[in-house]
Amino acid sequence: xxxxxxxxxxxxxxxxxxxxxxxxxxxxxxxxxxxxxxxxxxxxxxxxxxxxxxxxxxxxxxxxxxxxxxxxxxxxxxxxxxxxxxxxxxxxxxxxxxxxxxxxxxxxxxxxxxxxxxxxxxxxxxxxxxxxxxxxxxx
Amino acid sequence: xxxxxxxxxxxxxxxxxxxxxxxxxxxxxxxxxxxxxxxxxxxxxxxxxxxxxxxxxxxxxxxxxxxxxxxxxxxxxxxxxxxxxxxxxxxxxxxxxxxxxxxxxxxxxxxxxxxxxxxxxxxxxxxxxxxxxxxxxxx
Amino acid sequence: xxxxxxxxxxxxxxxxxxxxxxxxxxxxxxxxxxxxxxxxxxxxxxxxxxxxxxxxxxxxxxxxxxxxxxxxxxxxxxxxxxxxxxxxxxxxxxxxxxxxxxxxxxxxxxxxxxxxxxxxxxxxxxxxxxxxxxxxxxx
Amino acid sequence: xxxxxxxxxxxxxxxxxxxxxxxxxxxxxxxxxxxxxxxxxxxxxxxxxxxxxxxxxxxxxxxxxxxxxxxxxxxxxxxxxxxxxxxxxxxxxxxxxxxxxxxxxxxxxxxxxxxxxxxxxxxxxxxxxxxxxxxxxxx
Numbered sequence: 428x429x430x431x432x433x434x435x436x437x438x439x440x441x442x443x444x445x446x447x448x449x450x451x452x453x454x455x456x457x458x459x460x461x462x463x464x465x466x467x468x469x470x471x472x473x474x475x476x477x478x479x480x481x482x483x484x485x486x487x488x489x490x491x492x493x494x495x496x497x498x499x500x501x502x503x504x505x506x507x508x509x510x511x512x513x514x515x516x517x518x519x520x521x522x523x524x525x526x527x528x529x530x531x532x533x534x535x536x537x538x539x540x541x542x543x544x545x546x547x548x549x550x551x552x553x554x555x556x557x558x559x560x561x562x563x564x565x566x
Numbered sequence: 567x568x569x570x571x572x573x574x575x576x577x578x579x580x581x582x583x584x585x586x587x588x589x590x591x592x593x594x595x596x597x598x599x600x601x602x603x604x605x606x607x608x609x610x611x612x613x614x615x616x617x618x619x620x621x622x623x624x625x626x627x628x629x630x631x632x633x634x635x636x637x638x639x640x641x642x643x644x645x646x647x648x649x650x651x652x653x654x655x656x657x658x659x660x661x662x663x664x665x666x667x668x669x670x671x672x673x674x675x676x677x678x679x680x681x682x683x684x685x686x687x688x689x690x691x692x693x694x695x696x697x698x699x700x701x702x703x704x705x
Numbered sequence: 706x707x708x709x710x711x712x713x714x715x716x717x718x719x720x721x722x723x724x725x726x727x728x729x730x731x732x733x734x735x736x737x738x739x740x741x742x743x744x745x746x747x748x749x750x751x752x753x754x755x756x757x758x759x760x761x762x763x764x765x766x767x768x769x770x771x772x773x774x775x776x777x778x779x780x781x782x783x784x785x786x787x788x789x790x791x792x793x794x795x796x797x798x799x800x801x802x803x804x805x806x807x808x809x810x811x812x813x814x815x816x817x818x819x820x821x822x823x824x825x826x827x828x829x830x831x832x833x834x835x836x837x838x839x840x841x842x843x844x
Numbered sequence: 845x846x847x848x849x850x851x852x853x854x855x856x857x858x859x860x861x862x863x864x865x866x867x868x869x870x871x872x873x874x875x876x877x878x879x880x881x882x883x884x885x886x887x888x889x890x891x892x893x894x895x896x897x898x899x900x901x902x903x904x905x906x907x908x909x910x911x912x913x914x915x916x917x918x919x920x921x922x923x924x925x926x927x928x929x930x931x932x933x934x935x936x937x938x939x940x941x942x943x944x945x946x947x948x949x950x951x952x953x954x955x956x957x958x959x960x961x962x963x964x965x966x967x968x969x970x971x972x973x974x975x976x977x978x979x980x981x982x983x
Contacts, residue, residue, distance in 0.1 A: 431580040437599040439606070441570040446703045447606050450613055455964040460576040465963065466605040467578070467586050468970050474589055483937060485904045485945050489979045516933030518947050520900060524979035528902055528945045530935050546882065547872040552982045553885050557974045562906045562941035564585045565969045594825040604824070607831050622798060624806055626763045628840045655794030657808050659761060663840035667763055667806045669796050685743065686733040691843045692746050696835045701767045701802035704830045709858045715877040717884070719848040724981045725884050728891055738854040744883035745856070745864050752867055842863045 437463075468565045476535045476558045483513075485557045486529040486542045493523065494550035501548060505529065508541045524552070532561070607704045615674045615697045622652075624696045625668040625681045632662065633689035640687060644668065647680045663691070671700070746843045754813045754836045761791075763835045764807040764820045771801065772828035779826060783807065786819045802830070810839070854880075885982045893952045893975045900930075902974045903946040903959045910940065911967035918965060922946065925958045941969070949978070 439447070447459070456462040475482050492498055505512055511533040518526050529545075531538050539556060546554030578586070586598070595601040614621050631637055644651055650672040657665050668684075670677050678695060685693030717725070725737070734740040753760050770776055783790055791808040798804055807823075809816050817834060824832030856864070864876070873879040892899050909915055922929055928950040935943050946962070948955050956973060963971030 432577045433580045433583050434575050434577045435583075435598065436573050436575045437602050438571045438573045439599070439603060440705055441572050443603070443606065443610075443704055444572050444574075446610055450610055453613075453960075455961045457964075457966065459574065460578070461964065461966050463576050463602055463605070464578060464582070465971075466602070466609060467582065470605060471582075471585055471589060472970055474592075483906070483943060485902060485943075485974070487902045487974050487976050489900070489976050489982075491979070491983065513937075513943075514933055514935045516931055516945060516947065518931045520930075520949070520978055521980070523983065526900060526902075526930075526947060526976065526979075528933060528947065530933065530943060530945065532937070543870075544872045547874075547878065549874065549878050552979050553889055553976050554882075555974050555976060557902070557904050557972050559904050559906050559943065559970050559972060561937055562908070562943075562969050563938070565582055565906075566579060566908065566940065592821075594822045596825075596827065600825065600827050604832075611831055622767070622804060624763060624765050624804075624835070626835050626837050628761070628837050628843075630840070630844065652798075652804075653794055653796045655792055655806060655808065657792045659791075659810070659839055660841070662844065665761060665763075665791075665808060665837065665840075667794060667808065669794065669804060669806065671798070682731075683733045686735075686739065688735065688739050691840050692750055692837050693743075694835050694837060696763070696765050696833050698765050698767050698804065698831050698833060700798055701769070701804075701830050702799070704767075705769065705801065710855045711858045711861050712853050712855045713861075713876065714851050714853045715880050716849045716851045717877070717881060718983060719850045721881070721884065721888075721982055722850050722852075724888055728888060731891075737852065738856070741854050741880055741883070742856060742860070744880070744887060745860065748883060749860075749863055749867060752870075843860055844857060 471565060472558060472560045475560060475564070479535050481533065481561065482535050482538070483530070483532045483559050483561050484538050485559065486531060486545060487555050487557065488527045488545060488551050489520070489553045490525055490527070490551045491523055492525045497548065497550040501545060504544050504548070511537060511541055610704060611697060611699045614699060614703070618674050620672065620700065621674050621677070622669070622671045622698050622700050623677050624698065625670060625684060626694050626696065627666045627684060627690050628659070628692045629664055629666070629690045630662055631664045636687065636689040640684060643683050643687070650676060650680055749843060750836060750838045753838060753842065757813050759811065759839065760813050760816070761808070761810045761837050761839050762816045763837065764809060764823060765833050765835065766805045766823060766829050767798070767831045768803055768805070768829045769801060770803045775826065775828040779823060782822050782826070789815060789819055888982060889975060889977045892977060892981065896952050898950065898978065899952050899955070900947070900949045900976050900978050901955050902976065903948060903962055904972050904974065905944045905962055905968050906937070906970045907942055907944070907968045908940055909942045914965065914967040918962060921961050921965070928954060928958055
């Protein structure tokens with residue numbers, strides 16, 4: 428993957444730039460370019476998801492694993508959506524709570540339907556779909 | 567208010583820039599500078615509100631005006647918070663529903679408390695606090 | 706508009722209910738029913754907007770009124786979208802900044818296009834579209 | 845962990861209830877109780893994070909692993925925050941892009957600082973902090 432960097436100028440009011448420079452430092456950015464690239468990519472990822480393109484997300488679930496049938500039910504939903512799922516990670520938060528992260532890839536409507544189906548399962552205490560990207564249009 | 571524009575360069579990968587240029591056109595921006603300024607200001611407004619600075623917002627309420635006591639109750643809450651309120655606008659959505667927008671200015675925690683108090687009133691069907699800015703640090 | 710109230714039971718774990726009751730008090734709700742109705746309506750308004758139904762919103766703009774041509778440009782955009790606009794409110798934040806709220810009604814895609822067009826205008830420092838509702842499906 | 849279920853009644857207008865019932869079906873909920881529990885928990889998780897309580901989150905990063913020094917830099921940031929990190933998962937999205945999910949636990953301000961530090965690293969194309977919960981107050 429050869430990348431070709433393009434450089435261009437933007438103009439900003441001096442006071443706005445000073446406020447932005449303080450913001451960068453708080454957020455830990457080394458350069459303005461990097462911070463602006465992140466703002467641009469964030470806007471583009473939101474657009475990707477609205478356009479129902481092929482994209483990538485993570486589904487985070489906190490649940491009570493001892494609830495009868497729950498783990499089997501979550502597993503079945505995932506098996507039926509096998510082609511959307513790339514990987515899973517699992518941690519025991521305490522004796523009664525688990526967190527699972529499922530990394531998914533596909534059209535945004537399909538990922539949202541899968542997330543709805545998992546999050547609405549009884550015994551799942553909290554669930555969220557996080558929208559990210561394949562990275563390809565952002566490189 | 568004399569403004570001094572500063573011009574500086576940022577570097578972006580060519581492919582990312584092409585994707586961003588398509589995004590700009592869809593959003594109606596005439597120049598990259600203007601689109602990037604908007605992304606920067608959006609990030610700064612969010613920070614202003616997290617920092618509990620003096621700021622500006624709008625509280626949007628949809629409610630049922632014929633509900634006994636409701637209009638009086640909303641008016642009383644607003645009178646008690648008089649110093650936070652700059653202006654109001656009101657429209658009749660239909661015979662049974664009103665929309666009111668209240669423009670407010672103050673510390674973000676005070677604006678949030680006022681919004682909570684109005685939104686939780688019985689008969690208010692939907693309410694939202696929109697976070698914007700005095701404009702001063704963004705000029 | 707005659708309304709018919711329906712009462713139904715829901716079950717909640719005791720500890721979750723206690724946490725929810727503390728939340729209610731902080732938010733200013735008088736009853737659990739009212740707080741739950743608000744959570745339900747909030748979820749339904751988000752769905753209304755995703756479904757591109759006829760809906761209502763507010764567009765909040767902070768801008769620099771002395772910028773040559775800006776007020777005329779904002780006015781023209783609004784005139785071209787006349788049928789979407791219900792009302793306006795305007796305040797002078799200080800000598801150099803105005804806030805305008807435009808109350809709009811229509812399909813959510815049309816409201817988003819109008820908001821994009823106003824927010825991307827040069828001289829508009831910050832703009833936001835707030836999604837609310839005609840109230841009809843929420844009563 | 846013995847749980848004690850409490851049952852209580854809420855009243856809703858008939859039309860609102862019908863709209864809510866359609867929403868439930870679309871989202872895949874089997875019962876109103878389960879859907880309302882999810883709305884309640886979502887509101888409580890947002891409050892947990894605002895209150896800076898001990899909580900749980902996931903940090904999702906999409907990055908270019910071949911960028912010199914990047915993997916080492918991300919690893920170092922994580923080692924310095926070792927006590928906040930519970931687990932990691934990693935997938936290769938294609939030859940040039942990786943996705944990593946880091947499961948974190950701690951005060952919400954500490955988790956946000958760690959997320960800022962990872963997301964602002966050059967070569968990270970997109971990053972997000974997802975706020976969830978230990979599950980304890982939501983059971």
